[in-house]
Amino acid sequence: MKTLIRNGRVALDGTLQNLDVLVDGARIAALGPQSGEADRVIDAAGCYVLPGFIDFHTHVDDEIGPYYLADTYESSTRVALENGITTLCTFVTQGTDESLLTALLRARAKAEGKSHSDVLWHLTPTTFSPEDLATLQVLLAGGYRTLKLYTTYKSAGIFASYERIAELFQRFGPLGTQFLVHCEDDALIEAVDASGMDLSQPLTHTLLRPEAAEILAIQKVVALALQHQASAHVVHVSTLEGLRHLVAHRPKGDLSFETCPQYLFLDETWLAREDGHRWLCSPPLRGQRAPFLELVRAGAADIIATDHCPFCSRDKDHWDGQDLRQVPNGMPGLGALPHVTWKIWEDDPDRAALGLATQLSLNPAERAGLGDCKGAIRPGMDADLVVLDPQGPLRPLRSTAADAYEAFPGFTSPLAMKQVLLRGELRAQDGHLIDPAAPTGRLLQSSPASLSLI
Numbered sequence: 001m002k003t004l005i006r007n008g009r010v011a012l013d014g015t016l017q018n019l020d021v022l023v024d025g026a027r028i029a030a031l032g033p034q035s036g037e038a039d040r041v042i043d044a045a046g047c048y049v050l051p052g053f054i055d056f057h058t059h060v061d062d063e064i065g066p067y068y069l070a071d072t073y074e075s076s077t078r079v080a081l082e083n084g085i086t087t088l089c090t091f092v093t094q095g096t097d098e099s100l101l102t103a104l105l106r107a108r109a110k111a112e113g114k115s116h117s118d119v120l121w122h123l124t125p126t127t128f129s130p131e132d133l134a135t136l137q138v139l140l141a142g143g144y145r146t147l148k149l150y151t152t153y154k155s156a157g158i159f160a161s162y163e164r165i166a167e168l169f170q171r172f173g174p175l176g177t178q179f180l181v182h183c184e185d186d187a188l189i190e191a192v193d194a195s196g197m198d199l200s201q202p203l204t205h206t207l208l209r210p211e212a213a214e215i216l217a218i219q220k221v222v223a224l225a226l227q228h229q230a231s232a233h234v235v236h237v238s239t240l241e242g243l244r245h246l247v248a249h250r251p252k253g254d255l256s257f258e259t260c261p262q263y264l265f266l267d268e269t270w271l272a273r274e275d276g277h278r279w280l281c282s283p284p285l286r287g288q289r290a291p292f293l294e295l296v297r298a299g300a301a302d303i304i305a306t307d308h309c310p311f312c313s314r315d316k317d318h319w320d321g322q323d324l325r326q327v328p329n330g331m332p333g334l335g336a337l338p339h340v341t342w343k344i345w346e347d348d349p350d351r352a353a354l355g356l357a358t359q360l361s362l363n364p365a366e367r368a369g370l371g372d373c374k375g376a377i378r379p380g381m382d383a384d385l386v387v388l389d390p391q392g393p394l395r396p397l398r399s400t401a402a403d404a405y406e407a408f409p410g411f412t413s414p415l416a417m418k419q420v421l422l423r424g425e426l427r428a429q430d431g432h433l434i435d436p437a438a439p440t441g442r443l444l445q446s447s448p449a450s451l452s453l454i
């Protein structure tokens with residue numbers, strides 16, 4: 001099956017070019033004027049043709065404390081693909097009384113045959129037993145490139161000390177492992193004295209998890225990564241000082257970082273709303289967004305990702321109004337990702353289109369270890385493509401298709417995803433899946449069986 005995409009402005013090596021894109025089977029076959037026959041012709045006049053987007057940071061179909069997340073693999077990848085996100089990166093988090101392998105097998109079973117987009121897992125080991133470290137060794141050598149670590153959440157059982165992080169940098173760094181680190185210093189958070197604070201006000205969350213905790217953890221993790229020459233990616237940076245520290249030290253090693261739409265376009269005043277608890281996430285929404293947004297506009301962030309973590313409305317709203325620490329932390333965002341990222345540069349559509357191609361595709365593909373098949377429009381690459389009309393009718397954002405609330409109410413977007421191709425197949429048109437009953441997403445990493453782990 002050959003598809004020819006004509007007359008579009010194609011993102012190519014950091015520029016926009018008027019080119020035709022020829023897709024043959026699952027791959028991009030050629031760029032440039034095409035005269036041959038094609039089975040399907042897509043007219044992309046007035047549209048951008050961009051590489052499929054990648055949300056580098058999502059939580060779906062998983063248990064977090066006593067709660068089960070609202071999104072399944074089916075519902076999350078549906079809203080993803082309808083919005084041009086052709087690869088969903090999410091987490092396998094080891095439970096306290098199971099092996100990492102058990103957790104991985106469970107996630108694969110839930111996603112297999114049910115995912116509309118491609119799926120990639122970041123591994124989150126938590127017990128660090130000799131058996132789990134041995135499993136990790138095999139997985140990391142066998143195509144699982146990324147490993148997630150938390151400098152906080154001791155009580156949830158997912159904390160890793162700085163000593164542990166250094167040990168893992170030394171042990172797994174040489175395998176080419178990409179480390180993802182959640183940076184909030186646990187000791188500093190534990191030292192916060194909550195007595196005398198008004199815990200009935202969600203805004204108090206900003207005092208319980210202060211900016212200083214993120215900044216300190218970023219400084220420590222950056223120092224360790226440089227010392228051990230590890231590839232470290234700091235997730236969901238929310239503070240101006242943390243961002244500046246990363247930008248200053250990034251040239252010295254293999255460092256990168258992401259921020260999220262909520263840290264750009266929502267601020268702590270959302271926590272003061274009557275339903276402000278719905279915007280409780282960690283790190284918290286902050287004040288003073290203008291200088292932070294300005295640096296991101298200038299290209300400071302390597303990746304924009306959502307940290308999509310959709311709790312069911314009933315779970316998020318179920319608290320006594322007295323102690324905000326009862327509210328699970330996290331908010332949806334997946335379906336809003338390209339629309340809110342566009343907003344960063346909305347006064348300059350060409351710049352915005354290139355921002356999507358870089359921060360939502362090229363950079364996350366590279367960090368996920370997918371740089372040889374995804375993230376760019378080049379012959380030989382997977383034909384994951386988005387034909388995007390920047391002048392569609394304004395529509396409200398839809399972060400999730402699951403039973404969760406909208407995190408960006410009142411926001412609208414002019415972006416229309418005219419066509420979305422996943423490995424050469426036309427899977428969504430005008431914002432809707434063409435065949436919702438037949439998911440064709442692939443699990444991009446090898447099965448543990450093929451790595452002889454079971």
Ligand SMILES: [Zn+2]
Binds near residue numbers: 058059307309
């Ligand atoms: Zn997260």
